[in-house]
Amino acid sequence: MDTLSYKTISANKETANKKWLLVDAEGQTLGRLASKVAFLIRGKHKPNFTPHADCGDNVIVINAEKITLTGNKWDDKTYIRHTGYPGGQRSLKAKELMAKRPGRMVEKAVKGMLPKNKLGSALYRNLKVVVGSEHKYEAQKPEKIDLDKILNKQ
Numbered sequence: 642m643d644t645l646s647y648k649t650i651s652a653n654k655e656t657a658n659k660k661w662l663l664v665d666a667e668g669q670t671l672g673r674l675a676s677k678v679a680f681l682i683r684g685k686h687k688p689n690f691t692p693h694a695d696c697g698d699n700v701i702v703i704n705a706e707k708i709t710l711t712g713n714k715w716d717d718k719t720y721i722r723h724t725g726y727p728g729g730q731r732s733l734k735a736k737e738l739m740a741k742r743p744g745r746m747v748e749k750a751v752k753g754m755l756p757k758n759k760l761g762s763a764l765y766r767n768l769k770v771v772v773g774s775e776h777k778y779e780a781q782k783p784e785k786i787d788l789d790k791i792l793n794k795q
């Protein structure tokens with residue numbers, strides 16, 4: 642019998658065609674930026690997306706200190722952590738966290754949108770957040786991507 646054979650190709654770490662992408666966060670809303678960056682890191686924009694493999698791209702986010710929040714989130718949004726000791730719960734407002742560590746807000750937002758397992762931990766390592774417009778990843782020749790034009794059809 643002469644039939645066509647269509648094999649489903651499943652991407653893995655070796656066959657994933659990983660690129661370096663550069664995203665400018667200036668003027669972007671935090672949650673919308675984070676969901677699009679997580680989409681790129683996960684690899685959902687590629688035709689060979691495989692849910693159980695790291696087939697996404699490496700993403701560099703520059704100008705992390707220039708993000709925006711809507712409404713009163715600068716005063717109302719709190720970031721809670723625990724030291725591990727009794728009574729060790731600590732919290733920071735978004736404005737305080739931005740003054741202390743500007744890139745941390747983007748990191749936490751993207752990490753919250755990745756899977757909560759070993760794959761999510763591996764994918765999180767593909768994110769590089771930089772304060773300012775100068776970064777140390779020029780050797781990787783990152784491709785600048787405009788999130789407003791490319792990923793609007795999510």
